[in-house]
Amino acid sequence: MSPGRAARRLGSGLGAGSGGSARVPPGNARRRATLRRGWGPPPHQVDTSLLWLCILEMAAPKVAVVGAGVIGLSTAMCILETCPSCSVTVFSDQFSPNTTSDVAAGMLIPHTYPGTPIHVQKQWFKETFTYLFAISQSAEASEAGIHLVSGWQVFKNTPKEELPFWSDVVLGFRPMSKAELQKFPQHQFGQAFTTLKCDCPPYLLWLEKRLKATGVQMYTRKVADLWELHSEYNVVVNCAGIGAHQLVGDKELFPVRGQVLKVHAPWVKNFIRNGDGLTYIYPGIHRVTLGGTREVESWSLSPDPGTTKDIFDRCCSLEPSLRRAQDIKVKVGLRPSRWCVRLEREVLSQGGVKLPVVHNYGHGAGGFSVHRGTAKEAACLVGECIAALQVSSSKAKL
Amino acid sequence: MRVAIIGAGVIGLSTALCIHEQYHSLVPSLEMEVYADRYTPHTTSDGAAGLWQPYLSDHGNLQETLWSKETFDHLLRHLGSPAAKEMGLFLISGYNLFTQPVPDPSWKNIVLGFRNLTAKELELFPGYSYGWFNTALMLECRSYLPWLTNRLTQRGVKFFHKKVESFQEMFAQGVDVVINCTGVRAGELQPDPELQPGRGQVIKVLAPWVKHFIITHDIKSGIYNSPYVIPGSEFTVLGGIYQHGNWNEENSTQDHKTIWENCCRLLPTLQKAKIVEEWSGLRPARPFVRLERETLRHGHFQAEVIHNYGHGGFGITIHWGCAMAAARLFGSILQEKKVAGPPQPRL
Numbered sequence: 001m002s003p004g005r006a007a008r009r010l011g012s013g014l015g016a017g018s019g020g021s022a023r024v025p026p027g028n029a030r031r032r033a034t035l036r037r038g039w040g041p042p043p044h045q046v047d048t049s050l051l052w053l054c055i056l057e058m059a060a061p062k063v064a065v066v067g068a069g070v071i072g073l074s075t076a077m078c079i080l081e082t083c084p085s086c087s088v089t090v091f092s093d094q095f096s097p098n099t100t101s102d103v104a105a106g107m108l109i110p111h112t113y114p115g116t117p118i119h120v121q122k123q124w125f126k127e128t129f130t131y132l133f134a135i136s137q138s139a140e141a142s143e144a145g146i147h148l149v150s151g152w153q154v155f156k157n158t159p160k161e162e163l164p165f166w167s168d169v170v171l172g173f174r175p176m177s178k179a180e181l182q183k184f185p186q187h188q189f190g191q192a193f194t195t196l197k198c199d200c201p202p203y204l205l206w207l208e209k210r211l212k213a214t215g216v217q218m219y220t221r222k223v224a225d226l227w228e229l230h231s232e233y234n235v236v237v238n239c240a241g242i243g244a245h246q247l248v249g250d251k252e253l254f255p256v257r258g259q260v261l262k263v264h265a266p267w268v269k270n271f272i273r274n275g276d277g278l279t280y281i282y283p284g285i286h287r288v289t290l291g292g293t294r295e296v297e298s299w300s301l302s303p304d305p306g307t308t309k310d311i312f313d314r315c316c317s318l319e320p321s322l323r324r325a326q327d328i329k330v331k332v333g334l335r336p337s338r339w340c341v342r343l344e345r346e347v348l349s350q351g352g353v354k355l356p357v358v359h360n361y362g363h364g365a366g367g368f369s370v371h372r373g374t375a376k377e378a379a380c381l382v383g384e385c386i387a388a389l390q391v392s393s394s395k396a397k398l
Numbered sequence: 399m400r401v402a403i404i405g406a407g408v409i410g411l412s413t414a415l416c417i418h419e420q421y422h423s424l425v426p427s428l429e430m431e432v433y434a435d436r437y438t439p440h441t442t443s444d445g446a447a448g449l450w451q452p453y454l455s456d457h458g459n460l461q462e463t464l465w466s467k468e469t470f471d472h473l474l475r476h477l478g479s480p481a482a483k484e485m486g487l488f489l490i491s492g493y494n495l496f497t498q499p500v501p502d503p504s505w506k507n508i509v510l511g512f513r514n515l516t517a518k519e520l521e522l523f524p525g526y527s528y529g530w531f532n533t534a535l536m537l538e539c540r541s542y543l544p545w546l547t548n549r550l551t552q553r554g555v556k557f558f559h560k561k562v563e564s565f566q567e568m569f570a571q572g573v574d575v576v577i578n579c580t581g582v583r584a585g586e587l588q589p590d591p592e593l594q595p596g597r598g599q600v601i602k603v604l605a606p607w608v609k610h611f612i613i614t615h616d617i618k619s620g621i622y623n624s625p626y627v628i629p630g631s632e633f634t635v636l637g638g639i640y641q642h643g644n645w646n647e648e649n650s651t652q653d654h655k656t657i658w659e660n661c662c663r664l665l666p667t668l669q670k671a672k673i674v675e676e677w678s679g680l681r682p683a684r685p686f687v688r689l690e691r692e693t694l695r696h697g698h699f700q701a702e703v704i705h706n707y708g709h710g711g712f713g714i715t716i717h718w719g720c721a722m723a724a725a726r727l728f729g730s731i732l733q734e735k736k737v738a739g740p741p742q743p744r745l
Contacts, residue, residue: 137522141667147607148522150491150533171519172531180510180533183477192511194491194519194531199607267488267631269609270533285607324483 060087061386064229066247067239067361068092068218069101070198070371073207075239075360078372078379080214083386089233090211093222093243096204100241103260103333104368105282105289106145106198107271108132109153110166111366115340118165124373126169131372132196142285145202149283151271152176154190154318159275162189170195184272184318197271198368199284223247226348230355235385237358237378242336244361250342253362255334257298259307261290261315263325272318277365279314281322287329290315290322294365296337303330338362343374345381356385399427400572401728404562404587405579405707406434407443408539408717411546413577413706416721417728418553425732431573432550435561438543442581443713445600445679447628447635448486448542449611450535450715453621456504459686462712463504465719470508472718473535486541488631491533492611493519495526500615502530509534523664526614534611537714538630562587565694569701575731576703577724582682584707590688593708596681597644598622599653600637601661605671608634612664622711625660633674636661640711642683649676684708689720691727702731 063086065076076088096102110125112118136146154176167173176190184190208218223229226247229236238244245253265288273280282289290311308330316322342362348355360378363370403414414432422428438444450470456463476482477489493515506512515529523529547557562568565587568576580587582595608629616624622640629635638660639653654676662668684707692703706724709716 137666139666139669142605142607142670145607147609147667149609150531172513172516174511174513177511183510266606267483267486267536269488269490269629283609320478320480321482321488323480 060085061235061389062087062089062233063235063237063382063386064088064233065090065237065239066092066223066226066229067241067243068095068204068208069099069239069241070106070200070204070207070367071101071241071360071363071375072237072239073204073211074371074375075237075378076211076216077207078375079237079382080211080216082376082379082383086382086386088211088216090216090218091221091223091229092218093220095218095220096201096208099200099204100333100336101204101367102200103258103331104200105260105280105284105291106200106203106368107149107280107282108170108196108198108369109273110164110369111277111364112165113338113340113364113366115338121370122165122169124370124377125166127373127376128368128370129169129196132198136196140206143202144206145199145285147197147199147285148194149197149269149271150192150194151273152180152184152190152192153273153275154181154184154187155275156187158189167191167193197282197284199286202285226357227350227355230353234389235356235358235382237360237382239360239378241361241363241367242334244336244342244359248359250338250362253336253338253342254297255299256337256364257293257295257300257332257334258291258365259293259303259311259330259332261308261311262287262329262331263290263322264288264327265322265325267321268319274318279311279318281315281319288322288325290325294335299334301332301334303332335364336362336367337364341370341374343377343381345385356389358382358385399425399574400429400431401575401577402568402573403430403432403577403579404434404568405581406432406437406543406547406557407441407579407581408543408546408713409443409581409706409709409720410434410577410579411543411550412717412721413579413724414555415546415549415553416718416725417577418550418555420725421728421732422553430550430553430555432555432557433560433562433568434557435559437557437559438547439540441539441543442679442682443539443543445598445677446539446711446714447600447630447637448536448538448714449490449628450509450537451613452503452505452712452715453710454500454503454615457685462687462716465687465723466505466712466716467508468719468722469716470535473537477535481545484541485545486536486538486631488536489533490536490611490629491531491609492628493523493529493531493613495523495529495612495614497526497528497616499528500617506530506532523612523614536628536630539714541631565701565703566696569694569696569699574701575728576701577728578703578705579707581707581709581713582680584682584688584705590684590708593682593684593688594643595645596622596683596710597639597641597646597678598637598681598711599639599649599657599676599678600635601654601657601673602633602635602675602677603668603671603673605629605634605668607667608665614638614664625657625664627661627665627668634671636668640681645680647678647680649678653678681711682708682713683710687716687720689723689727691731704728704731
């Protein structure tokens, strides 16, 4: 399909208010006009069966996904799930075990985005939790690296908000008893709950394996400009994480540097987290992740030895047995932080040529917690892009 | 004064340490020896997963609940110490599952964070409609027994690899007090019809993604005859066999099948677990623990035995409380000997 034909129907979106779209119910004209800034109506409200009809008309739409971290790979998965006839290709300069996701512990404990409505964040978290919960109970759990873990979030002083928005999504959430708090002498208040952990690399490798099984091609390639992909792909999905700073020049995106230690301490079965989010102990399948730091605007990927000692000491004060931890590995990741997740469609334009783009980046400290929810929404947006292209293409045929 | 402990499982070694810690400074002549035909890793204690959890009901044996509590509190205090890892001691959370509502256990206020399971949590376990969640302790004997042995060796306690055939044998050697920690084979030293083997079998697997213990209960089939999964620091133990009166220490293919199928049904992720080892052991089952003094007379001589055996499937759970109680009995023996005057002549 030539870009020229799509261009004539630029900005029409779904249900372009044109006589030719007998398939489109009138109500959709309203939604079309809303430019998404960071969030949109929950995916289930979009008429996906309608998109399906539109998409079937176009022979194998080609979608490029930039980024192979948890966001890129899960978005690619969701695109295939909603649009099985789509051809999806993943481009990234890094793949597991060298993505930002690989550094993260992958704990399902949400980070709050100031710029996204809470009910949306909760929906994203709930979808992600439900999806991973099912895998954790299946025979695939160990390969996918998904497992349940229980533990405590402790506070030196009682927090203002005693019930976080996600307390009814995780399992068994309740305040800690006095006896439990005795294990954390400097802490006055705490919460106990059970949640999920996505171990990386296993989770990313499992996603890659499933994607490749459906024919998805993956290329190690640094995409410097989204336009590089326009001639071969109908839609480009930007899941570049911190890379979006350079890739699309998003000045609202900034790194929050996190250093962590991954240690061998297999007797640690519970997680412990300080409510300020700075000190945490997260037991994974083979290693325990000890953290961390939150250094805003720091771009350095080199481990800092002073920081390593500081993290270790802070974690040992929460869990003294960690003094016996072995084989300490130090890792650094740059959280792709933003006031709100950028989850929206955009149509790029250059010399009369249009390129539909779906952005899905800026998940900061909460990538794992909301990845599936945002991936599903991104997939819907991709479907809308394709439908729009199809509509404009068929209009052009009239 | 010569004290001989017979048995080197968790009961024997902890009782030895408890007595030595409390009395070696009061009794300068204290000489302590341990006799056993099996040492770690070949004792019954070594086969146990090591989870602190008493039976669901103490059947009115409040004393046993108190000893278990004493053990839990003692271990909890050691959690923050540098020795914890060497002892094989760590916290662990998990689930107890039932097919119908049951009364809360006697130990609900001993463990940490005891509560009922929510409906969402029960969805994890199809077929079970009620349950508990709590945080308890693991004490792995393959670490704990060597740790106890080291502490005892440092204190000058001597170890002998020997099967003791009778109490008389000890007294004839000049032993003043015998501590009988012979577990399931106590009947060989002194008949005890109340002591029976409670045969168990376990499969040890590699499943490091399992972070919770899961104990199921079937009121009809009885304790430990329902599948359980207990993750340790290296291996995860799968079990669910309790055969009263069965002395066979050989692994049974049928039991393997029962354990494997039941545990995989309980936790489907186990299907990918690699089997590392299989083990059978005999729980020293008794209606209640035998923890008491006995004075044995033979002609002119009088010798003391402290019995400490019959801890069934809760030996690790109760060991320290029993060791302290045995130490108190030892103290009373010392008191009497002082009151009685110089030691009695021995044959």
